[in-house]
Amino acid sequence: MMKVRAFAIDIDGTLTENGSKVHLQSLSMLRALERSGYRVLFVTGRSSIEAYILAMFLGTTRVAIGENGGVITTSPTEHILLVDKGYSERAYELLRSRITDVRLKPVFPRMTEVVLERTFSIDDAMDIIRKEGLPVVIVDSMYAYHINHESINKAVGLRVALDNLGIRLEECIAIGDSATDIPLFLSCGYSIAIGNADDEVKSMAKVSVKGKNGNGLIEALQYVVDNMVEMVDDCNGISSSSNNNSNSNK
Numbered sequence: 584m585m586k587v588r589a590f591a592i593d594i595d596g597t598l599t600e601n602g603s604k605v606h607l608q609s610l611s612m613l614r615a616l617e618r619s620g621y622r623v624l625f626v627t628g629r630s631s632i633e634a635y636i637l638a639m640f641l642g643t644t645r646v647a648i649g650e651n652g653g654v655i656t657t658s659p660t661e662h663i664l665l666v667d668k669g670y671s672e673r674a675y676e677l678l679r680s681r682i683t684d685v686r687l688k689p690v691f692p693r694m695t696e697v698v699l700e701r702t703f704s705i706d707d708a709m710d711i712i713r714k715e716g717l718p719v720v721i722v723d724s725m726y727a728y729h730i731n732h733e734s735i736n737k738a739v740g741l742r743v744a745l746d747n748l749g750i751r752l753e754e755c756i757a758i759g760d761s762a763t764d765i766p767l768f769l770s771c772g773y774s775i776a777i778g779n780a781d782d783e784v785k786s787m788a789k790v791s792v793k794g795k796n797g798n799g800l801i802e803a804l805q806y807v808v809d810n811m812v813e814m815v816d817d818c819n820g821i822s823s824s825s826n827n828n829s830n831s832n833k
């Protein structure tokens with residue numbers, strides 16, 4: 584029986600209007616979930632320190648997964664780095680020498696990845712990287728391009744974070760808006776795509792909601808509250824009708 588014990592929440596495009604202000608009403612719902620005994624963890628392409636500070640001020644679980652899963656921060660001085668940054672830096676130097684307008688995005692410092700502006704074709708860049716045999720991928724969060732080691736994604740980082748809490752991925756609900764959240768959708772017990780996600784991202788989640796950004800997060804959390812029993816059955820392959828305006832994708 585799936586027991587919901589944790590929520591993995593994306594930040595940009597889910598909790599924010601992509602790169603700016605957070606949606607206050609959804610913050611209070613997340614705080615209420617944490618107070619009800621659920622673990623609320625932020626899983627983001629931003630630095631793990633930004634996610635940690637958000638959790639600290641919000642009062643949610645102070646285990647923050649940043650850099651698309653490359654770093655897990657558990658205190659101001661404790662950071663678990665899952666990979667070395669070297670390959671991403673080599674890939675950045677290679678791309679800069681081969682493609683015009685490859686630019687660093689001015690973001691908080693990164694320990695395992697390189698973050699770029701969305702100013703070139705990822706396909707062209709990946710052709711160059713593959714020919715060079717570098718073990719990295721370029722992923723698009725709709726907010727920035729990330730050069731991550733190929734072994735890294737948000738689910739890899741979340742698994743390490745949840746292990747520390749004695750929680751399994753199957754006991755976690757993922758909510759997100761972009762391609763970088765797809766590994767979470769495929770690994771967690773349940774998954775909800777926000778309305779501003781593209782169709783491919785929505786198709787990889789169990790359900791998608793109509794609301795966009797913070798309003799979509801509210802709708803997703805309300806869906807969970809309204810359908811927890813059905814969700815649990817659904818996760819165990821028991822068919823169930825869902826009584827809401829979300830679109831079931833599975």
Ligand SMILES: O=C(O)COP(=O)(O)O
Pocket residue numbers: 593594595596626627628629630724725726727728761763
């Ligand atoms: O930093 C980014 O690229 C966006 O981060 P997100 O994973 O929270 O949407």
Ligand SMILES: [Mg+2]
Pocket residue numbers: 593594595596597724759760761
């Ligand atoms: Mg996002």
